[in-house]
Amino acid sequence: MGNNSISIKPIADLLKFNFYIPSYQRGYRWTEQQVTDLLNDINEFTPKEIKNSDEKTWYCLQPIVVKQKEANEWDVIDGQQRLTTVLLVLHYLNQGYVETRQKKTI
Template sequence: MSKLNIDQKTIKLLLTDKHSDFLIPDYQRPYAWGEDECATLWDDLFTFAFPNDDCDAFKSTSDEYFLGPIVTFKNDAGQLEIIDGQQRLTTIMLLLRAFYDKFANMKDKQSIKVRDSIAGCVWKTDEFDDPDMDALKIDSEVASDSDKDEFLDILRHGAVGPMAHSAYSR
């Protein structure tokens, strides 16, 4: 019988862990969030980060945001199969990828640091924390082939289809 471990982690710790290798298994339902659910998550995150629309009111050392549970099971291949929380985790990964692109042309020290931090959440990294842009930290067995390809293209390249591959550079 498997041992049950419960760990409370920040999303950054969860995603930057070098052993993070998430798999949405085929027994999960397909990604189903629409604009309303995504907007609700975004509004909730924004309200948390900018209380009363004041970015100076956020205290990162003391404020905590509860994203909800992300329940995983380590399979025989060492991947973390997502049992619960795949809609939230998938949306967070897509948001992070969008922010990664948003920071692409910003050259100040803080923006570069944030972009590098995001890269460590989306892509697997080597021993020097350099991201392998072909090795995503999440995969899905549940989506149809075209949906899966779109999801992976967005995460890898920031876009979908043939334009994704020509626009991709690092």
């Protein structure tokens, strides 16, 4: 066995890495309901008092198991559906942010 370790990383740290889905993994299969359930879970986790304050809080996703290929490259062993969903949601939110900023500058 190699060096196995467990660490908790914020989503922002994950954005610095390239993730690869090995060919033995199934394709993306989450339904709209599963995505909604994840988003509702995150929303319900965040206490109402914190949503409107500067206090920091965090939500711990179920584990995502990866195996390092190179410096910033990882094979996703388990958690592909969660990771893909979170990255798609972040991409969608970022697109909305960019579009809003562009409208303000016009």
